[in-house]
Amino acid sequence: GQNIDQPTEMTATEGAIVQINCTYQTSGFNGLFWYQQHAGEAPTFLSYNVLDGLEEKGRFSSFLSRSKGYSYLLLKELQMKDSASYLCAALIYNQGGKLIFGQGTELSVKP
């Protein structure tokens, strides 16, 4: 079956760095998305990794290892507004693409 795992919740301090891990076991894997979702809002796109390695976008970076079935999202210089749910999703291509989501990681940033 398809399985995506990430921690349920994390807490970090404003200004710090936090790493949110995601492991996956899927068939037809094509790439890995990270989304940010604030309470009551739709998910917003953060990153998409299809090749191994680290991709940096400002304060946010995302890493993928296809051989290990592992990804992480790195958030630097945390701000209070980064408090949100972070969703890891595997793009599966079997007769068309679809996203399989992890349960989401609720990140709380404290002053």
Added chain:
Amino acid sequence: SAVISQKPSRDICQRGTSLTIQCQVDSQVTMMFWYRQQPGQSLTLIATANQGSEATYESGFVIDKFPISRPNLTFSTLTVSNMSPEDSSIYLCSVEEAGNQETQYFGPGTRLLVL
């Protein structure tokens, strides 16, 4: 990026009734999807809306309960039929732009409460 709108943004419905949710995109897209997000949960794919043919449903979702239409490349509807309180969720439309699997964007969602 594609701009996606959904109508209604929220609704409160009585059990046994049906609600049709609309998803409109401002550009032609190859793939359109419907997701459900139950309270406190992550997103679960309901079905892929195929243009000109029947939708492809995921395990646990059936056409009689969630009929879907996609008459063209910019519009789709999802109907939640014979609703029960367990159908109270956020329903989200997402799209993949033509030839670019890196772009999977979500609409603002429809918040449904069934009494």
